[in-house]
Amino acid sequence: xxxxxxxxMASIITAGLCMAIGSIGPALGQGRAVHSALSSIAQQPDxxxxxxxxxxxxxxxxxxxxxxxxxxxxxxxxxxxxxTYIVKKAGG
Amino acid sequence: MEIVAINQISPDQVILFQWGWIVINATLVYTWMxxxxxxxxxxxxxxxxxxxxxxxxxQNLLEVILSxxxxxxxxxxxxxxxxxxxxxxxxxxxxxxxxxxTFIPGYVxxxxxxxxxxxxxxxxxxxxxxxxxxxxxxxEYLKEYFRPNVIFFPFHVMxxxxxxxxxxxxxxxxxxxxxxxxxxxxxxxxxxxxIVMQALGLLIGLIQAYIFAILAMVxxxxxxxxxxxxxxxxxxxxxxxxxx
Numbered sequence: 001x002x003x004x005x006x007x008x009m010a011s012i013i014t015a016g017l018c019m020a021i022g023s024i025g026p027a028l029g030q031g032r033a034v035h036s037a038l039s040s041i042a043q044q045p046d047x048x049x050x051x052x053x054x055x056x057x058x059x060x061x062x063x064x065x066x067x068x069x070x071x072x073x074x075x076x077x078x079x080x081x082x083x084t085y086i087v088k089k090a091g092g
Numbered sequence: 093m094e095i096v097a098i099n100q101i102s103p104d105q106v107i108l109f110q111w112g113w114i115v116i117n118a119t120l121v122y123t124w125m126x127x128x129x130x131x132x133x134x135x136x137x138x139x140x141x142x143x144x145x146x147x148x149x150x151q152n153l154l155e156v157i158l159s160x161x162x163x164x165x166x167x168x169x170x171x172x173x174x175x176x177x178x179x180x181x182x183x184x185x186x187x188x189x190x191x192x193x194t195f196i197p198g199y200v201x202x203x204x205x206x207x208x209x210x211x212x213x214x215x216x217x218x219x220x221x222x223x224x225x226x227x228x229x230x231x232e233y234l235k236e237y238f239r240p241n242v243i244f245f246p247f248h249v250m251x252x253x254x255x256x257x258x259x260x261x262x263x264x265x266x267x268x269x270x271x272x273x274x275x276x277x278x279x280x281x282x283x284x285x286x287i288v289m290q291a292l293g294l295l296i297g298l299i300q301a302y303i304f305a306i307l308a309m310v311x312x313x314x315x316x317x318x319x320x321x322x323x324x325x326x327x328x329x330x331x332x333x334x335x336x
Contacts, residue, residue, distance in 0.1 A: 049167070050167070053164075053167070053168075053306065056299070056302065056303055056306065057303070057306055057307060057310060060262060060303040060307065061258075063262065064258045064261065064262045067261060067262050067265035067266065067269075068261065068265075070265055070269055071261060071264075071265050071268075074101060074268070074269070074272070075101070078100070078101045079101045
């Protein structure tokens with residue numbers, strides 16, 4: 001295999017793996033956070049506003065991990081620096 | 093209408109006009125459009141304000157938005173929302189409008205470019221010490237970095253940077269991913285599902301604007317209040333600044 005197809009294959013497989021593995025953790029974490037927030041709201045409906053606000057902030061924190069993975073796989077697929085380098089080298 | 097092609101990761105790469113070193117890309121154009129819309133809209137609405145109950149419906153809309161933002165800030169800030177209201181409110185309104193205008197065909201959200209979101213995050217990064225120092229003074233503010241112990245100084249500094257990065261990448265990632273998902277769905281199932289995703293995009297845009305504003309407010313509040321609060325409660329360690 002030449003280097004172009006190796007880089008293409010590695011980038012695509014890594015992008016898929018990065019998304020797949022990287023979304024497991026945040027999904028479990030968000031599930032736990034929403035679960036405990038819902039049961040807290042059911043216990044104390046009066047505190048709904050502050051609970052919801054804290055829940056959103058926490059979800060944003062957890063979500064950022066998945067977003068990092070997503071950005072990395074997007075870079076691998078759409079704006080891969082190694083790919084651009086090797087294509088430029090092969091072309092020029 | 094496709095402005096940003098599917099293999100372009102941000103509207104920065106769409107160059108509409110170039111003259112020497114002046115490059116006008118799609119991000120700049122749409123940012124200025126949103127800014128113009130906000131400024132002209134606010135001027136038009138606030139021209140004929142009336143203190144009576146009979147008011148124009150636009151004034152009513154503006155009052156609803158502003159009083160809600162103000163009460164949200166007030167719940168976090170404790171010491172009155174008025175100091176923080178201009179900054180946080182502007183952030184919220186700008187991000188909100190640039191996110192939810194995506195239902196207009198041909199519009200590309202400027203917040204789906206990493207440059208815009210980085211600029212906003214850097215603004216928050218500098219606003220935190222500015223608000224903190226005006227509230228506490230330089231010495232008290234710098235003491236917060238050594239708060240539980242001297243060992244914690246590098247972690248505080250690292251937290252400042254990593255949370256700025258997270259703030260920028262979160263907004264960019266959400267908006268950009270949403271655009272890409274719609275573009276892919278348009279190629280796969282053309283008619284119905286992209287519309288559903290667009291409707292979901294309105295919700296995502298609203299929530300992301302809310303989260304950005306709330307996180308900025310939480311960071312500022314934790315920088316300008318932690319010592320005061322710990323003094324009142326007689327504790328040694330106040331609230332820690334939320335990392336990341």
